[in-house]
Amino acid sequence: MTTFVQLHLLTAYPPANLNRDDTGRPKTARLGNVDRLRVSSQALKRAWRTSPAFKAALEGHLGERTQRLGEEIEGHLLKRGVAEAAARKAARDVADVFGKVKGEGDKYPTRIEQLVFVSAEERADALALAERIAAGESIDLSKTPLLRSVDGAVDIGMFGRMLADDPDFNREAAVQVAHAVTTHRAVVEDDYYTAIDDLKTPAEDAGAGFVGEAGFGAGTFYLYLCIDRDLLTRNLGGDAELARRGLAALIHAATTVGPKGKQASFASRALASYGLVEVSNGAPHTLAAAFLKPVGGEDVLAGSIAAFEATRNGFRAAYDLPESRRDKNPEGWRGNDAAWPVYNTLTGEGSLKRLIAYATR
Known part of the structure; x- marks a missing residue:
């Protein structure tokens, strides 16, 4: 049976332009018949595999x-x-x-x-x-x-490659990454800005030296990843320890690294506020259905977490899915280093370290 590691993340971003379309504006999508901000899986994967932490964790085991x-x-x-x-x-x-x-x-x-x-x-x-x-x-x-x-090459084993002239050497991607979308209705806004000529004298006109316009948006994004741990191990020639290291590095990157678009203008670096991992042999599934009805209210992050957990509980009951145990560790671990399938920065439950330990145990 195939073992799937599924990761669900909620990350709140301030005004940003993380991933631009062909006109330079933030990418969007319609979900639940309303407009959302979107970050493409391609932009996410490149940001993760080129991040310093990912490279440091897997030095000597990365492709180009x-x-x-x-x-x-x-x-x-x-x-x-x-x-x-x-x-x-x-x-x-x-x-x-x-x-x-x-x-x-x-x-x-x-x-x-x-x-x-x-x-x-x-x-x-x-x-x-x-x-x-x-x-x-x-x-x-x-x-x-x-x-x-x-x-x-862990990154090739994760994200795959295609050689049109030599298909025998193609590699099937062991990691599937969804496009991240906001859990709520979101619009692209316009930033009208000017640049002033520092050497312009008071006697000259009061106009700016440059006038520009840039799109941006803000929101809480839901991101889903599915990792076929057995395929990743096969892609790495059966090296289970290297696959485990790669999985840990990927989860760390996905929760701490985002695309670098317009960082100098927005400083929109963000860490995931909520993360949940599921490890099972059952059919993998996104929980994006939690946000078909856009989250409203003043506390969008708390509302998004509540909507996500309610939907997850509904799917688990309907399909008789196993629960990622939060009341008892299956390995019997104790203390701060015990494995734990979830962390929530609003409540203080869990930690990224414990979530990674759960996913790679």
Whole structure:
């Protein structure tokens, strides 16, 4: 049976523009027939996997999404004293294994046409193979293992990759991330701002040196993640301890890191105010239905938590789902380090540390 780890988060953001659309305004969605603010799963995942804490926790076990593998290989060979023509040819040959390389007459002849997720192991193998080719060794790249279907790249194991020309080396994502939406009706507002020329004298006109307009919005967002823990372990070659470390790093990032859009203008850094984790073999399910009726009132965060927990209890009763025990720890732990499936900053219940311990036990 498959073990799913499901994470439900509620995070309150002040005025912000975390994730912009093609016009530069905050992304939106309609849910329950009213407008909500939205943050895309793509923006969330990139913010998490590039965050300093995530990188520190999984150092040496992360990949890179890039078109520039060939450029890196070429630069590596040039530093080793390889002639420019030989370095470029070897770089193009090896990069082409990961995806179609741009034409020789292109401005960037060693870049790959598409972004590709490359693990640390694959990158090291690519550099070593390029060195052999540049040294004059005749190598049949079609028969030389370079791409891997499993390795220690936690982010690739989590978020997957697709290689159109080599589907045997695709990786199915072990982590599913929903778009975060506000639990309540929300509108995009406009910030009219001006910039003053510091060197303008009082004798000149009183006008601003620049006038601009920017969209923003504020709200409490619901976010749902579903992690297939068994698939994550398989993607990492059966390394259960690395999968556990990755899961802990992901939960920490999801609760503490958001997209960086317009941070200099809004300083909209926020921590999740409420988190609940479920670990089970049953069918995973979002609880976004809790917010089909937009939360109202003055205390939106408290109202959102109440609506979420009521809906969760309703689903559990209707489908006879197991409860994440909050009255007794299944492992019999005691004290401040005991595992606990929920934390609530309004009531002081639980903590992020204890929630991670519950999810990774």
